[in-house]
Amino acid sequence: MPVSLARARGRQGGGGDRLPDICPGLTEDRAFFRKGQSSLIVGGTGSGKSAFMMAYLIKHRVPTLYISADQDEYTSRLRAGAIVLQRPQEYVEALLASEAEVLVDEALQELDFLQFCFTPAPHGERIVMELAAYIEINGAAPEAVVIDNARNVYEGDDEWTGLVEVMDQCQYLGRETGAAIIALHHTLESQQTDTTKPAARHKTSGKILQGWELILSVASDPEVNEYYLAAVKCRLGRADPSAKRYATMYTDLASMSFWEDEAAYRLAQKMGEWT
Numbered sequence: 001m002p003v004s005l006a007r008a009r010g011r012q013g014g015g016g017d018r019l020p021d022i023c024p025g026l027t028e029d030r031a032f033f034r035k036g037q038s039s040l041i042v043g044g045t046g047s048g049k050s051a052f053m054m055a056y057l058i059k060h061r062v063p064t065l066y067i068s069a070d071q072d073e074y075t076s077r078l079r080a081g082a083i084v085l086q087r088p089q090e091y092v093e094a095l096l097a098s099e100a101e102v103l104v105d106e107a108l109q110e111l112d113f114l115q116f117c118f119t120p121a122p123h124g125e126r127i128v129m130e131l132a133a134y135i136e137i138n139g140a141a142p143e144a145v146v147i148d149n150a151r152n153v154y155e156g157d158d159e160w161t162g163l164v165e166v167m168d169q170c171q172y173l174g175r176e177t178g179a180a181i182i183a184l185h186h187t188l189e190s191q192q193t194d195t196t197k198p199a200a201r202h203k204t205s206g207k208i209l210q211g212w213e214l215i216l217s218v219a220s221d222p223e224v225n226e227y228y229l230a231a232v233k234c235r236l237g238r239a240d241p242s243a244k245r246y247a248t249m250y251t252d253l254a255s256m257s258f259w260e261d262e263a264a265y266r267l268a269q270k271m272g273e274w275t
Helices: 024-028 049-060 073-085 089-096 101-111 124-138 159-177 262-274
Strands: 038-043 064-068 114-117 144-148 180-186 214-221 226-234 247-252 257-259
Touching: 024 226, 024 247, 038 049, 038 159, 049 064, 049 073, 049 144, 049 180, 049 257, 064 124, 073 089, 073 101, 073 114, 089 101, 114 124, 124 144, 124 159, 144 159, 159 180, 247 262, 257 262
Parallel strands: 038 180, 038 214, 064 114, 064 144, 144 180
Antiparallel strands: 214 226, 226 247, 247 257
């Protein structure tokens, strides 16, 4: 049914409202996850896409349906436990294997705003069903739906066609529910000369770019514990398709922790030594 722009603002799925800031550098570029819109996070294997996404959602307590096709229940508990307890994953894994497992369970009870679907290959219809179940249980749509990752969602080996299907599905879900839809996807490492820096937009895997409102290319440099996020597409803000302009955060991927400035990172490391 046709609707005027004045009336569209109040419709479910009208969208545009921002989720919490991603990091200061991206805020300067007006790069945000927005409700009713679809975003894509791309990075190489081991670049910390899932770690960053989970840390962001937990930090800001964003009500989320997390389609975890790329990691199972145990891995998700381990990673979330590391974030909440601010301890390395190997420390949390030792807790899970002992009578102290209850400490992890108690910490995870604080994350009821974050609900998971662990189906290994949840194609479009299954995602719609999971979202409908979330709405029935919680009485409202989530603020965010995360698909981790896009390659596990589409069928067949044709990446181009598969990503088109995922993109179309994300746009539909965002506009119908008003949730921010965020998909994670791998870049092809063979297309990158330096995997410690974000890949340029033309090197992102699949090259299906036109439908996403925001595309973040991410990378981590474990030698200096820095994490980089480049807005290579940003429909409502500033983007640098070359990914040479990027925001810097500081990270300890062992504990899935991220900091917005170096001073906070150094302080956290020092406190960790004391404990």
